[in-house]
Amino acid sequence: MAQQTLPQVPIKKGEPAYKLWIFEPGWKGELPLILNPRQLAEQKRPAILPGHRLCAGCAAPIIVKLASFAFRGPTIVVNATGCLEVATTIFPYTSWAVPWIHNAFENAAATASGVESAIKAMKKTGRLPWAHVDVVVFGGDGGTFDIGLQSLSGAAERGHDFLYILYDNEAYMNTGIQRSGGTPKFAWTTTSPVGTVLPGKTQHKKPIADIMVAHRIPYVATATPAHWLDLMKKVRKGIEVEGPAFIHALSSCDRGWRHDTALAIEVSRRAVDTCYFPLWEWTPETGYRLTDRSLSIARNPKMKQPIEKFVEVQGRFRHLLKPENRHLLRELQEWVDAVWEDLLNRATNAPR
Amino acid sequence: MSQPRGWKELPIGAVPFRLSTDYKTGDWRALRPVVDMNKCVKCMLCWIFCPDMAIIWDGEKILVNYDYCKGCGICAHECPVKAIDMVPEPSE
Amino acid sequence: MIEVRWHGRGGQGAWTAANLLAMAAAIDGKHVQSFPAFGPERSGAPILAFTRISDKPIDLHSMVYDPDIVVVLDPTLLKNVKVTEGLKKGGLIVVNYEGSPDKLYQLLGIGRGEYRVVITPATKLALEILKRPITNTAMIGALLKAEKLVRFESIEKALYERFPKPIAERNVELIKKAYEEAREV
Amino acid sequence: MTEAVTPKIPLEKQKLLTVNGDEAVAWAAKQSLVDVVAAYPITPQTIIVEKFSEFVANGEVHTEFVPVESEHSAMSACVGAAAAGARAFTATAANGLALMWEILYIAASLRLPIVLAVANRALSAPINIHCDHSDAMGMRDSGWVQLFVENVQEAYDTTIQAFRIGEDERVLLPVAVNLDGFFLSHTLENIHILPDEAVHEFLGGYRKVPKVKVDYFEEEVPLMLNPARPLSFGPLDLYDYYFEHKMHQIEAMKRVPEVVREVNEEWYALTGRRYGDGVLVPYEVEDADVIVTVLGSTAGTVRHIVKKLRGEGKKVGMVRIRMFRPFPHKELAEILKGTKVVGVMDRAISFGSYGPSFLEINTALYDLKEKPLLVNYVYGLGGRDAPPALIEKMFEELLRDAEKGFVEKKLRFLGVRE
Structure with missing residues (x-):
C-alpha cells in the first residue's frame, strides 16, 4: 500500500502528520476519545487533509477536523452540496481520508439513509468485514434549514443510525452569501441587502435544532469549534447513540460575516458568550441540558455579554451599530434574551 | 504539473485519483505565522484550530507546514501566550 | 380466446372474480389476462373487469370491446348499464337475479x-x-354451470391461494350452491 | 439467433404464478438478492412496493426496505446504497419519476447499477394516473439504460436481467425497466418464475463491485464507499475533466447492446424465453411493405392485427423496440430498409416536435440510400386505449400511403377526438 501523495512531514513521535484512514477488513476495537490536547496532537489525524481549497480562516474544516477526532472507527462521510463539498473535492483531488460521498444539495440525509441501509443489509448477510461502520453527514445551512429539511426530517422519522452535523455559516456562502433560513435577523446578505428601507434580513433564524428535538430522535446538540472539547464529546455521543443524531454547529464565514480571517474562533466564542448561540444537548431521557460555557453563564448570569459583542466584529451587522438603528439592536437583544430565557426554563440543569 | 489525463486514463465513476495534499495552498498566503518556541507553552490550541491542518506537532515543538498554511491568522489570534506572530511573506 | 366482461359495483369484488377465473384457467394450463377498467373506483360506483382465456399466448393488450360472456354481479345495475353492449351474437349473459325471466x-x-x-x-x-x-364467487359458480371455462378443482385451488382457509372454504361452498341453483332461462 | 435448445430449467420446473405486472416485478426483485429497496408510493407502481413490503414483513428477503418520504429521496437513498456496494432497487411512475430527475443523472454518472421499475404513466397536468410514456421519455437523456416490456412475463424476466446488464463491468449503468401502467402493472397474467437459486446463480450471487485505479493506492481498489480503501464519490468536476467523464458514459452506452443481447441469449438457454435479440423484436418484417414500430404493451395488439392482415395477404410487419436507450439506430435501419412505409407509434410527444421514437428513427434512416416514407402516430396519451380496430385503421392508412408513394401528413394523432 503506497500513499506516495501523502507528504512526509518530520515527526519524531507518534503517527505521521497526515494519513489516510485505513481500516483493514476484520479491524476490531474502538478509537479512544482523547481529550488531552498534547495526546490528541500525537495520536489523532484528521479525516480531512490539507490542500483543500476552502477560504483562509473558514471554520468548516475546523469542525470537520474536530468531529473526526471523535470518530470511533470505520466511518463513511456524506456531504451535502456546499462550500465544504466543493472545496474539498476539486477533481482530480480529494481532501477526504475516509470514504466520502456527495450526491446533491437537498438529499444528504436520504443518501445517508441509503448508505446506512446498505451497511445493515451487508452486515445481515455477513458481507461487512467490520463490527460497525458509522455514517456521518456534513451539511450546510442551505442544505439543512431549507432545501434539505424534508429529506432530513424523513430520515430522522425513519430512525436511520447516522449523525448529521450541520455546519451553519448562516447563509448560502457557496453561491455568494445569499440569505437562508439560518441567517439571523438584520444580517446583511446579497439577497437581504441593507437598503434605505430594509435593514438586512427581516426574519429571524429558524430554530433548526429544536425542530430536530421535536422529532424525538436520540440525540440533538449545538456546538461551536471554539468549544472544541464540548464539540468532540457531542460528536462521539451522536455517533454512539442508536438512531439519528443531530448536531447544530455554528461555523463562521469570514467572507460572509465580514470579519477578519483570524476571528473564526473568536466570533464563535462571542456567539456563546452573548447567548446568541447557546450550547446545549438534548436526549429524550434528560431533556435539554446546557453544556460548557452556556452552563457557566446560566449559573453566573453576570458572565452573559450584550449582543453588541457578537455583532461588533462582523461587517454584516455594521448597520446595527449606527445610532439611528439602536432600536434594531435592541430588538435583536430582546429576541436573544427571550430565546435564552426559554432555554433556561427548559434546561433541566439550569439553576432555578 | 503534467498534462491533464485523457478520459481513458481516468478512473470510472469520476472518483478523484489524487489526494489534495498534492495541491499546495501555501501560495495563497500574504502573512505567515512564525512560532516563538521560547514563548510557546505547547497547549496545542494552534494545532486544534488550524483550518488547514498546517500546524505540526513533532513531539517537541510546533512547526508550520507552509505548503498548506493560507495565513488566516487563527493560530496567532488564539495563542494564549502570543507566541505566534503573523509576519509579511518575504517578497522575492 | 374467450373474453369475459364483469359488471359490478366498487367493493363487490368484480375484479377479484375476474382474477380468480384467470388464476383457475392458468392452473388449467391456459393463457390468461385479467384486469379492471382502470379508473379511480370508489365503493358503490359501477365498474368493469375483464378476463381473457386462451389456449395460445395472448397478444392483445387493449380493453375488451366485444366479449363472449358478460357476468352481472348486481341486478340493480341492469337499470342503468347496458350490459349487453358489444356482446357477441349468441353470447352468454350470467346475472345475479331471482325475479321472473320475462x-x-x-x-x-x-x-x-x-x-x-x-x-x-x-x-x-x-x-x-x-x-x-358479496356476490363475486357465487357468480363464478353460475358462470361455470353455463360454460365449463375452468375445472372446478382449479377454482378451488385459486381460492385457497388467494384467501385464508376459512374464507376460501365458505366461498367454495357458495360457488357449489350457486352452481346448483343456476339455471338457463 | 441460436437454434432452439432445451432450457436448463424446463417449464415444468418453473413455478406458475398468476400475477399482475407490478407483482411480477416485485417477485423478480425478491429473487435478485436486492440489499436495499427505497421507494415511495405512486399509482400505478404502488403494488410493487406493497408486494415487496410483504416479502420484507414475512422475513422472506434480507433486504432493507426504506420507506422514504419522496421519490427524490428514493433515488438518493439508492445512490447512497449502491455507492456503499449494495444492490439497490426502486420503482416509480410519472410525477414521481419527474421528481427523481436530478438524481437520475447522478446515479448514471457515478456508474451505479441501480434498477428502477417505471410503471409508465402520463405526467400532470391535468393529473392522470393512466399509461403513456411521457415519464420515461423525460429521463431518456439521463444516462440510464431503458428497456420496455410487452407483457407480465417479460416484466419479470427483464427486471432480473436488468441487474445483470447494469452490473456488467462493460456497462456499470443504472437500468430502467418500463412496464405500461395498468395495461401491465394492474393486469393479471400467467407467468413462470425460476427457482430462487437459479436467479441467484444467474446474477452471480450478491452484487460485486468493480475495481478502479487511483494514484494513491498501488493496487486497484473496489469502487465503493470502503473504509479499507477510501474513495470520494461525487466530486466537483470543472471544465478540465467533466467532458472526459461524460466520455466514460458515452463509451459505456456503446457497450450496452452486446451485453443486452448476451443476457437475452443466456436467459433463453436458462428459461426458454427470449425477446428478439434483446434489443429489437421484429415480427413479419421480411417482405413487408409497411412496418410499424412500437414500444411496450401495445406491441401485442399490433402483432394481433399484423397476424390478421397477413391472413388477408397484406404485407405488413412490426418491430417492437425493447431497448430505447441506447437506441439501436443501425440495427433498426437494417430492418426497415427496403420497406415502403414505416409507421412510428409514440405514446408520448415532444411538444413542438414529434414523438420521441420518431426522432430516433428519422435519424436512423437518414443514412439509407433509399429511405422509406415515415409517419409518426402519436397515440394513447393519458391511457387512451389502442383497441385492435384503431390499430387496423392505422395499418390501412399506411398501406394507402405505400400505394400512393408519398405521405401527406407526417404527424398523426391516433384515437383523438377532433
Whole structure:
C-alpha cells in the first residue's frame, strides 16, 4: 500500500502528520476519545487533509477536523452540496481520508439513509468485514434549514443510525452569501441587502435544532469549534447513540460575516458568550441540558455579554451599530434574551 | 504539473485519483505565522484550530507546514501566550 | 380466446372474480389476462373487469370491446348499464337475479333467443353463506354451470391461494350452491 | 439467433404464478438478492412496493426496505446504497419519476447499477394516473439504460436481467425497466418464475463491485464507499475533466447492446424465453411493405392485427423496440430498409416536435440510400386505449400511403377526438 501523495512531514513521535484512514477488513476495537490536547496532537489525524481549497480562516474544516477526532472507527462521510463539498473535492483531488460521498444539495440525509441501509443489509448477510461502520453527514445551512429539511426530517422519522452535523455559516456562502433560513435577523446578505428601507434580513433564524428535538430522535446538540472539547464529546455521543443524531454547529464565514480571517474562533466564542448561540444537548431521557460555557453563564448570569459583542466584529451587522438603528439592536437583544430565557426554563440543569 | 489525463486514463465513476495534499495552498498566503518556541507553552490550541491542518506537532515543538498554511491568522489570534506572530511573506 | 366482461359495483369484488377465473384457467394450463377498467373506483360506483382465456399466448393488450360472456354481479345495475353492449351474437349473459325471466329480458332489453341467459340468486346465497352480500364467487359458480371455462378443482385451488382457509372454504361452498341453483332461462 | 435448445430449467420446473405486472416485478426483485429497496408510493407502481413490503414483513428477503418520504429521496437513498456496494432497487411512475430527475443523472454518472421499475404513466397536468410514456421519455437523456416490456412475463424476466446488464463491468449503468401502467402493472397474467437459486446463480450471487485505479493506492481498489480503501464519490468536476467523464458514459452506452443481447441469449438457454435479440423484436418484417414500430404493451395488439392482415395477404410487419436507450439506430435501419412505409407509434410527444421514437428513427434512416416514407402516430396519451380496430385503421392508412408513394401528413394523432 503506497500513499506516495501523502507528504512526509518530520515527526519524531507518534503517527505521521497526515494519513489516510485505513481500516483493514476484520479491524476490531474502538478509537479512544482523547481529550488531552498534547495526546490528541500525537495520536489523532484528521479525516480531512490539507490542500483543500476552502477560504483562509473558514471554520468548516475546523469542525470537520474536530468531529473526526471523535470518530470511533470505520466511518463513511456524506456531504451535502456546499462550500465544504466543493472545496474539498476539486477533481482530480480529494481532501477526504475516509470514504466520502456527495450526491446533491437537498438529499444528504436520504443518501445517508441509503448508505446506512446498505451497511445493515451487508452486515445481515455477513458481507461487512467490520463490527460497525458509522455514517456521518456534513451539511450546510442551505442544505439543512431549507432545501434539505424534508429529506432530513424523513430520515430522522425513519430512525436511520447516522449523525448529521450541520455546519451553519448562516447563509448560502457557496453561491455568494445569499440569505437562508439560518441567517439571523438584520444580517446583511446579497439577497437581504441593507437598503434605505430594509435593514438586512427581516426574519429571524429558524430554530433548526429544536425542530430536530421535536422529532424525538436520540440525540440533538449545538456546538461551536471554539468549544472544541464540548464539540468532540457531542460528536462521539451522536455517533454512539442508536438512531439519528443531530448536531447544530455554528461555523463562521469570514467572507460572509465580514470579519477578519483570524476571528473564526473568536466570533464563535462571542456567539456563546452573548447567548446568541447557546450550547446545549438534548436526549429524550434528560431533556435539554446546557453544556460548557452556556452552563457557566446560566449559573453566573453576570458572565452573559450584550449582543453588541457578537455583532461588533462582523461587517454584516455594521448597520446595527449606527445610532439611528439602536432600536434594531435592541430588538435583536430582546429576541436573544427571550430565546435564552426559554432555554433556561427548559434546561433541566439550569439553576432555578 | 503534467498534462491533464485523457478520459481513458481516468478512473470510472469520476472518483478523484489524487489526494489534495498534492495541491499546495501555501501560495495563497500574504502573512505567515512564525512560532516563538521560547514563548510557546505547547497547549496545542494552534494545532486544534488550524483550518488547514498546517500546524505540526513533532513531539517537541510546533512547526508550520507552509505548503498548506493560507495565513488566516487563527493560530496567532488564539495563542494564549502570543507566541505566534503573523509576519509579511518575504517578497522575492 | 374467450373474453369475459364483469359488471359490478366498487367493493363487490368484480375484479377479484375476474382474477380468480384467470388464476383457475392458468392452473388449467391456459393463457390468461385479467384486469379492471382502470379508473379511480370508489365503493358503490359501477365498474368493469375483464378476463381473457386462451389456449395460445395472448397478444392483445387493449380493453375488451366485444366479449363472449358478460357476468352481472348486481341486478340493480341492469337499470342503468347496458350490459349487453358489444356482446357477441349468441353470447352468454350470467346475472345475479331471482325475479321472473320475462322481467329480466325486459330489463336487459333483449329478445328471447338472441343470447343465452343464465341466472342464480347470488345475493340470497351470499347472505346465507358469507353473511355478506358479496356476490363475486357465487357468480363464478353460475358462470361455470353455463360454460365449463375452468375445472372446478382449479377454482378451488385459486381460492385457497388467494384467501385464508376459512374464507376460501365458505366461498367454495357458495360457488357449489350457486352452481346448483343456476339455471338457463 | 441460436437454434432452439432445451432450457436448463424446463417449464415444468418453473413455478406458475398468476400475477399482475407490478407483482411480477416485485417477485423478480425478491429473487435478485436486492440489499436495499427505497421507494415511495405512486399509482400505478404502488403494488410493487406493497408486494415487496410483504416479502420484507414475512422475513422472506434480507433486504432493507426504506420507506422514504419522496421519490427524490428514493433515488438518493439508492445512490447512497449502491455507492456503499449494495444492490439497490426502486420503482416509480410519472410525477414521481419527474421528481427523481436530478438524481437520475447522478446515479448514471457515478456508474451505479441501480434498477428502477417505471410503471409508465402520463405526467400532470391535468393529473392522470393512466399509461403513456411521457415519464420515461423525460429521463431518456439521463444516462440510464431503458428497456420496455410487452407483457407480465417479460416484466419479470427483464427486471432480473436488468441487474445483470447494469452490473456488467462493460456497462456499470443504472437500468430502467418500463412496464405500461395498468395495461401491465394492474393486469393479471400467467407467468413462470425460476427457482430462487437459479436467479441467484444467474446474477452471480450478491452484487460485486468493480475495481478502479487511483494514484494513491498501488493496487486497484473496489469502487465503493470502503473504509479499507477510501474513495470520494461525487466530486466537483470543472471544465478540465467533466467532458472526459461524460466520455466514460458515452463509451459505456456503446457497450450496452452486446451485453443486452448476451443476457437475452443466456436467459433463453436458462428459461426458454427470449425477446428478439434483446434489443429489437421484429415480427413479419421480411417482405413487408409497411412496418410499424412500437414500444411496450401495445406491441401485442399490433402483432394481433399484423397476424390478421397477413391472413388477408397484406404485407405488413412490426418491430417492437425493447431497448430505447441506447437506441439501436443501425440495427433498426437494417430492418426497415427496403420497406415502403414505416409507421412510428409514440405514446408520448415532444411538444413542438414529434414523438420521441420518431426522432430516433428519422435519424436512423437518414443514412439509407433509399429511405422509406415515415409517419409518426402519436397515440394513447393519458391511457387512451389502442383497441385492435384503431390499430387496423392505422395499418390501412399506411398501406394507402405505400400505394400512393408519398405521405401527406407526417404527424398523426391516433384515437383523438377532433
